[in-house]
Amino acid sequence: MFFGSTPVLLWLFFLSLSPLTKAKVPAIIVFGDSSVDSGNNNLISTVLKSNFQPYGRDFYGGQPTGRFCNGRIPPDFISAAFGLKPAIPAYLDPAYNISDFATGVCFASAGTGYDNATSKVLNVIPLWKELEYYKEYQRKLRSYVGENKANEILREALYLMSLGTNDFLENYYVFPTRKSQFSVRQYQDFLLGLGENFVRELHALGVRKISITGLPPMGCLPLERATNILGQNDCVPEYNNVASGFNRKLEGLVAKLNKELPGMRMVSAPAYDIFYQIITRPSLFGFEVTGVACCSTGTFEMSYLCNQYNPFTCSDANKYVFWDAFHPTEKTNKIISDHLIPLLLAMFSH
Ligand SMILES: *[C@@H]1O[C@H](CO)[C@@H](O)[C@H](O)[C@H]1NC(C)=O
Numbered sequence: 510m511f512f513g514s515t516p517v518l519l520w521l522f523f524l525s526l527s528p529l530t531k532a533k534v535p536a537i538i539v540f541g542d543s544s545v546d547s548g549n550n551n552l553i554s555t556v557l558k559s560n561f562q563p564y565g566r567d568f569y570g571g572q573p574t575g576r577f578c579n580g581r582i583p584p585d586f587i588s589a590a591f592g593l594k595p596a597i598p599a600y601l602d603p604a605y606n607i608s609d610f611a612t613g614v615c616f617a618s619a620g621t622g623y624d625n626a627t628s629k630v631l632n633v634i635p636l637w638k639e640l641e642y643y644k645e646y647q648r649k650l651r652s653y654v655g656e657n658k659a660n661e662i663l664r665e666a667l668y669l670m671s672l673g674t675n676d677f678l679e680n681y682y683v684f685p686t687r688k689s690q691f692s693v694r695q696y697q698d699f700l701l702g703l704g705e706n707f708v709r710e711l712h713a714l715g716v717r718k719i720s721i722t723g724l725p726p727m728g729c730l731p732l733e734r735a736t737n738i739l740g741q742n743d744c745v746p747e748y749n750n751v752a753s754g755f756n757r758k759l760e761g762l763v764a765k766l767n768k769e770l771p772g773m774r775m776v777s778a779p780a781y782d783i784f785y786q787i788i789t790r791p792s793l794f795g796f797e798v799t800g801v802a803c804c805s806t807g808t809f810e811m812s813y814l815c816n817q818y819n820p821f822t823c824s825d826a827n828k829y830v831f832w833d834a835f836h837p838t839e840k841t842n843k844i845i846s847d848h849l850i851p852l853l854l855a856m857f858s859h
């Protein structure tokens with residue numbers, strides 16, 4: 510009840526009245542798309558990969574991991590802020606096992622969405638399959654640390670969900686099927702219905718703390734700008750409107766789920782506005798380039814098209830808001846994460 514009907518700022522106020530106890534989030538568990546994938550796509554048969562240079566060139570050891578970034582992505586920063594490890598391993602990565610995953614694990618897959626049809630476009634892991642992997646993880650955790658300890662970890666863990674962009678930019682606006690079935694508003698509702706079912710299933714599995722990220726200002730991704738020729742390569746307003754409309758509906762859904770699901774603490778992470786600020790006023794945040802990405806020409810390259818043979822890739826990614834045509838740089842990820850972390854700590858670390 511309380512969570513559902515109380516605005517976030519009021520929450521922060523209440524929480525500031527009680528002494529903050531020691532961070533009580535034993536693990537960060539991640540579902541979603543390339544905004545949060547730490548390398549699951551390396552292990553599946555898709556063309557959407559990033560486990561080669563120059564991806565990861567500013568990561569630990571300059572190592573490409575399958576993160577769609579030059580460095581770390583938001584779940585990594587959030588994990589560190591909760592006193593957990595500084596990088597969250599991908600569930601499918603054979604270099605890690607349940608002793609690593611007990612404090613953080615990522616089930617996300619670049620290119621996926623809420624809609625099954627979206628994951629089929631590039632043959633990546635559909636959301637229902639991320640859930641199947643999570644169930645397998647629960648079983649492994651129970652046999653590793655025992656039933657009681659596992660249940661405590663699973664209940665107190667913070668779950669991050671971040672997806673939805675691909676449903677529009679890789680599916681709805683590209684292929685005719687969904688467009689012939691749904692108006693944009695109906696498709697938003699369809700996706701949110703799928704998200705609702707997913708969260709209800711998580712709740713039934715014992716999940717209680719969720720931060721869900723809605724859509725970014727997706728009309729400002731370099732790839733979308735590059736195709737906005739009539740608009741002089743500016744942001745595509747329609748896509749941004751669809752994103753903010755989706756986010757408003759998502760907030761309503763989160764309030765409803767907090768009311769209806771016993772013990773649920775869910776928040777819709779306010780990432781859109783800060784991201785939009787960074788894109789539209791880059792110099793305030795120390796950036797020099799916002800319209801094109803660092804990698805190669807910065808207009809359309811990502812995955813295999815962003816590779817070490819591109820002669821144009823920038824030398825200092827910290828000057829760029831975007832790393833490749835679809836994904837922010839580590840610096841942008843850090844600014845957005847730093848914006849979200851106080852809210853997440855206040856809501857979940859007790
Ligand atoms: C996990 O891997 C580590 C290092 O490779 C190994 O020492 C440990 O025994 C493994 N743990 C399990 C539960 O498999």
Ligand SMILES: *[C@@H]1O[C@H](CO)[C@@H](O)[C@H](O)[C@H]1NC(C)=O
Binds near residue numbers: 625637703
């Ligand atoms: C998505 O695919 C899975 C597996 O085939 C299926 O169980 C599920 O019902 C599908 N979801 C929708 C909304 O069609």
